Amino acid sequence: MKRELYEVEVVDRETRGIKYGSILVILFLGIFIALPLFGAERPHSSNLVVIDPAHGGEDAGVKLSGSQYEKDVTLKIALALEKELRVGKNIPVLLTRMADRNVPLAERLKLIHAAGARMLISIHVNAGFGRQAGGYEVYFPGFHNHPAGKNGAAEIIDDMVGNKHLNESVALAQDILRNLQEVFPHEERGLREAPLPLLEGLALPAAVVEVGFATNPEDKKIITADQGQKAIARALNKSIREFLHLN
Numbered sequence: 001m002k003r004e005l006y007e008v009e010v011v012d013r014e015t016r017g018i019k020y021g022s023i024l025v026i027l028f029l030g031i032f033i034a035l036p037l038f039g040a041e042r043p044h045s046s047n048l049v050v051i052d053p054a055h056g057g058e059d060a061g062v063k064l065s066g067s068q069y070e071k072d073v074t075l076k077i078a079l080a081l082e083k084e085l086r087v088g089k090n091i092p093v094l095l096t097r098m099a100d101r102n103v104p105l106a107e108r109l110k111l112i113h114a115a116g117a118r119m120l121i122s123i124h125v126n127a128g129f130g131r132q133a134g135g136y137e138v139y140f141p142g143f144h145n146h147p148a149g150k151n152g153a154a155e156i157i158d159d160m161v162g163n164k165h166l167n168e169s170v171a172l173a174q175d176i177l178r179n180l181q182e183v184f185p186h187e188e189r190g191l192r193e194a195p196l197p198l199l200e201g202l203a204l205p206a207a208v209v210e211v212g213f214a215t216n217p218e219d220k221k222i223i224t225a226d227q228g229q230k231a232i233a234r235a236l237n238k239s240i241r242e243f244l245h246l247n
Helices: 001-039 070-085 105-115 153-181 217-224 228-242
Strands: 049-054 063-065 093-095 121-124 137-138 186-192 206-213
Touching: 001 206, 049 070, 063 070, 063 217, 070 093, 070 121, 070 228, 105 137, 121 153, 121 186, 121 228, 137 153, 153 206, 153 228, 206 217
Parallel strands: 049 093, 049 121, 121 206, 137 186
Antiparallel strands: 137 206
16 A cells, blocks of 8 residues: 555656646747747837937047037937937936936946836947048947857846847847938948947847047038937937837
């Protein structure tokens, strides 16, 4: 009798082990299948957009004209973009700075991580390469931020999530490239991958936008003019709404 009870207990344990193993496999496969679909749902409550106007305070960035610097242009574009995003299908917005003040990189990163944002767009002005260099370009976080070759389900899932954000960053950047053509016709400098400190380790779609060259006379006319800044903001607003399927 004791032997029979023991054999039943073993079978029961083996059965439970098979069931638990099957459940884990199903859960893992469910996560794997669902990850590419997360971006399609994008509920409004999670659509917070962080806009980062580069520089500020004593960190002025490149000089444009007279007393106008990169920090001034990036803030004006960011404020115009915030206004655009709040029209129609209201998209919640958070700026890393609202005034001319220096915000250290660590403070910006802390704010971005704490916000639980859907995406990040950082606005810059380019410079250099002579007066002939012009146009706009978009940077996205590179593949080096998501190393592969780890072991274990948790690490594999982390890599899958990281690659999802990387793919979304590329999609967001492509939307921005296309829509900025309306502001800088035929001056797209392309999509670029670079190890930028602000993008390191972020678990969300992110892009750094260089909206024109301070050293190019035609670009400078656009990015220092009120109408040019509003046009850039409209192009970025359109890109964000396309990415979020909120047109």
